[in-house]
Amino acid sequence: MVNNNVAAFPSFLPLTVPANLVSDLAQLAAVICGTHKAHMALLRTPEEILSPNKKIALKNNSERLLINHLLTVPHQLFVLGPNAGNQKIQDGQGNIICSKIDFLVVVPILGANDKVETIMCIWDSQPKQLREDQELALLALGKQVATLIGLHQEPLPKHKQPDPKLGYWSLDLSDSSLSWSDEVFRIWDRDKAHFQLNYANFLETIHPDDRETFHRINNQAITHNKIHDFTHRIILPDGSIKWVHELGMLVLDEKGEPKVFEGTVQDISIQKREEHQLRLVESVVTNTKDAVVITEAEPFDEPGPRIIYVNEAFTKMTGYAAKEVIGKSPRILQGPKTDVEELKRLSNAIRKWEPYESTLINYKKNGEEFWANISLNPVADETGWFTHWVSIERDVSEQKNQELQKKLLVDISKYFNEEESLQACLTQVLKHLLDFGQYAFGEIWLPNQEANQMQLCANYSNKESGRNFYRHVSTAQPPSLGQGLPGTVWQNRQVELWHDLKSQENFVRNKAAEIAGIETAVGIPLSHNQKMIGVLVLGIEKDSRNPIKNQEFFLQLEAHLGAEINRKRLELELDQIFKFAPDIVCV
Incomplete structure (x- = not known):
């Protein structure tokens, strides 16, 4: 496991990742930026940035500028030019591997809730100006890195963490010969010794519904020197399907003529399945007739946990639009006839992180009372730390009034x-x-x-x-x-x-x-x-x-x-x- 330190950003510590991943990413970053030598580091964002309530002691002006950038425009690149000064780069053993930087670009790696959890630094001793297509390619590479290090999916236990790998491909434009790294053969589930690798056979592996789009985007990338950033399906020998993400660009010779079209490919089938499952869950939550309310886990005392999501059924039941309650406490639904003793039982349950269910009087936006059956459950992250409450609420006024009428x-x-x-x-x-x-x-x-x-x-x-x-x-x-x-x-x-x-x-x-x-x-x-x-x-x-x-x-x-x-x-x-x-x- 290796990585480098960047003296410009001392609060950002190196991220522990496999050595082959760092070198693979550095090679691709060098191609995108047009640098002769590959210099790259993955750094962990300080927790203080992810938790705004905490304060961070900034070490220098460069770090102050970077942190301000990540907090205000986290979806954009951060570039330090020649004015960055002599910001040295050290390897994991403290050895200086670059004593002078005239070009440094920071690619934000976004995780959950679009927070910058990691940054990728790419540098060179020669000054340079990035084109728009290069900037877009680096941002696309950042998304690929997020997937590789597991920021877009539920983290697995350490003993089950997959080894993130990129496959490399290269198309020689002089003779249309195609070359794959061993990882590409593994992704395609093809035997290197028996699969006749050429562009025609490669196209046959692409899913028929994606083939025409792939061919069009690929030609545009070569003809107009655009970044090739495409997600598509491939057909395996047994007929099953995988999803892959390709990122590539054109390499020119010393005369400025197209020479090679090369890039990386990554198996994103697991991510696609998770996205599909997430869409299914979102569809159920969105279309269910029961109101769904998601709040933060704390605070327990006033003003109470804040609402971060409500579905359409909640609006129909209470009259409150989502924008009217997001950031507020569910206590806005309580009123004079809400059972105080039942609220005490609710308070005791959430302080013990216990599920809670009850039927009590709530109030709609127009002041009308209604009986709500509430089922509340805590939600924990992969470490077991409780992060949210999910409440399923149903208007049971008709049933409750019938009971009360009988009484x-x-x-x-x-x-x-x-x-x-x-x-x-x-x-x-x-x-x-x-x-x-x-x-x-x-x-x-x-x-x-x-x-x-x-x-x-x-x-x-x-x-x-x-x-x-x-x-x-x-x-x-x-x-x-x-x-x-x-x-x-x-x-x-x-x-x-x-x-x-x-x-x-x-x-x-x-x-x-x-x-x-x-x-x-x-x-x-x-x-x-x-x-x-x-x-x-x-x-x-x-x-x-x-x-x-x-x-x-x-x-x-x-x-x-x-x-x-x-x-x-x-x-x-x-x-x-x-x-x-x-x-x-x-x-």
Whole structure:
């Protein structure tokens, strides 16, 4: 394992790589740059550059310029000309191998998240100016190096690391003779002793769907002296397919005439398979109906881990576009009714790096509540260090509301069993209903004995709008059949949903509703065995986001509450009979 030190950049230490890789890359870099001798070094980027929170002590002006360049324009080359001064180059043993530099180019090698993890330095003692095609070729070589040293794929355990190799090819333009290095034969899975190597046979190994494009790009490179940078498929003797990446350029003779077309080739089949698998995963994440949220692993305390990705399903579920939440904490979805105890359990789980699952109330962008089932899992890198959290979230409001509605009906029966008076029962029922459905006020109307007028038996409000409504309601004659919302429900024997109450002439309390900001009211008939028992009225605020307006739920209330009122009435009537009837004396 060898590499060199560059005195211009003392904070960048040599990267440990196989000696053959350094020499192979140096040879290709020399061809691209047009240098007579191959000088190249691979250096590891200081961790301080990859972690902006850390500070680095810069050693000289050249290093300061380079680091600023890598942080601002990491996709561009960095070139030091003759003004670089006498920046010596040392080998791994400290021996000076180049005492003067008049040309030094730095090729950034990008890894995960487009961060510069390695740099490739190429230098010469003679000054030179790079052409645009040479710059593009060096950047392409940088991408090839990233693949060779494993920056574009999940690192393997050290004992399984492949030996990165480049195959060399050369086409003599005088007689069209083709030569391959042993590595090219290995990539093509051809026996060097039996495969008749010529350009025609080589073209036959290229996948038919790529052959025409390859031939066109190859001719352009030779005819117009362009860089040959092409990825294509090849057919192996057993019919299987490999993906390869070729990088080459034209070499001119001393008269400036095309002499040789040469370059490198690399097997990138594993990378292609991983890219395909990644695209499949991205497709699943993008198209799934469940919301996917990916956050940083930390911090645990305020403001919490920041969101780095959400899919389209998240936007549909919450109303937040990706650009509105990227960089923010998922805590923006929490609100007044989010279970505090459940959040404590969540906090304990993430501090222990444990998976977490729960169903709790979240809030959409418009303030509407919804029930979200959340499954949260930590994600670790190859070293076992946790780097991210992935959350799969699903809107389960419909299922959760059905569960709560069933519980509500059970609780209603409980109140009728616990309270002694009918009015106390009805008041408790209204309190529970308003908490459950976020209504502004609730009323229960029952008919008088003659069944010709409705009487208000219980009313309740736990919101200021409801209390304001009652402050502005004047005492009026109880509604008769067909009058007002209670009388209309009594007459039609069906659920009535009245909007824009201030314009409803038959809603006799429309002025109070307008003042209090009550926009909608729903009237629900209460019946038992097809007999009308009473009417339930619920008021809904103008800006209320999620009052329960479920027709099926209203029908359940109609039957259940009607039956409980009827039962309670019979129970009270029997109790009165037993209290006031004369004693029966048995002789």
